Amino acid sequence: MNVNKNSYTIGFASIMVVLVAALLASASIFLSPFQDRNIELEKKQNILQSVGIEVERNDSEIAYSKFIKEEIVLDYKGNVIEGSAFDVDLNVELKKDIENQNLPLYVSTLEDSSTCYIIPLRGIGLWGPIWGYLALKEDVNTVFGAVFAHKSETPGLGAEINQSFFQDYFKNKKIFNDNNEFVSVTVTKGGAPDGDMHAVDGISGGTITSDGVTDMLKERITRYLPYLEANRPSQEILLPIDSTSVVNLISMKNE
């Protein structure tokens, strides 16, 4: 048999491609239930981490149902709409217009029976997506904890955002200033000034990833402002903020 004939070469290539495609496709179909399960458990583990509960991945299911009391979905006006926060894929939502986005929010009740609001985050790092969870205390102002993860940030530099030393900086920071204006928390290159309640130290050599975290926090929390304002404990005076001004704020930022 002459294996160098054109017809043989084309035939060989075609059969090879079909076989390999069939093999990989069936492997993917067969294994995806197991993979999805792992991803789901990890998501629960990460959500729990943001409220300071460290569990093994396999135990996250039980702890999750114990501490996470509500999985709600909001529209851009802050109204609760139908659906479960856990099923919302932020990657899909972020591609939609602001008015059509579903905003997932988790409400957690901790062991001391205090309430935490957990906002899922997703943004852009240097090389790929970054994501995480930000837990706010009952006053919807103080950060209880934050968790970040990334797909492909530079090891040793931007990738450090998933380390606890960095995430711990966020604890007890505030997202509103004394005049109740939203300022978010900024990751600051060269280190945050002492006592600044709205800034944390950046990662040396990881400036673009750090900026990605800043942008992600600002953009995501902004969307939740109507809900947060409405759920703020009553003694504070609220600034009138309606959904159109939120939209304006976002479009201004995008320009």
Place this chain on the structure above:
Amino acid sequence: MSKETLFSKKNRLLLTDPLDDNNPVTVQVLGICSALAITVQLKPAVVMALSVLFVLSVANVLVSLLRSFIPSRIRIIVQLVVIATLVILVDEVLKAFVYDVSKELSVFVGLIITNCIIMGRLEAFALANTPWKSFLDGLGNAFGYGWILIAVAFFRELLGSGTLFGYPVLEKIGLYELGYENNGMMILPPMALVTVGVIIWIQRMRNEKLIESN
């Protein structure tokens, strides 16, 4: 042709030669980029070494089995398809059953596919030899690559972070109390090159076959 036993001297040489005399990293200077990228800590280095061991030996056998059917004009493409398929399969299986290892490995999947040692062995050996010999050759070269990787990672993690597999060795033996400090340089990629260089130096000092005569 006289019948050869499975572990004849020649076959054993296929296994042992790449460990020293014909090491893919230190003698042929292949696969250097992964040796730099993932030797900051021992754990990923071991994971990488095992993955390459699997992919290289299986790919060698597959290509050797197919060697009389592969059209020579598209042989490189066929080799790439074999390697890529194996790597993706491994990754999928790990993702389903050993999720933590797969997270560790995800960055390296691309590095394994492009590892020139694997392509090099398929092209230079498996296409011209029987499956058994190719299997031994694959094992040998993967071991040759793996031990260098692990040796480099051992020194970089120990001297750079003071740990081994994440265990704080130097802290436990109380070296820090004597004023010792970790060498941050060891964590940076250039030090991997220097470490490989030192290994090559030592190897050439004691292995006369590698000393060029001029």
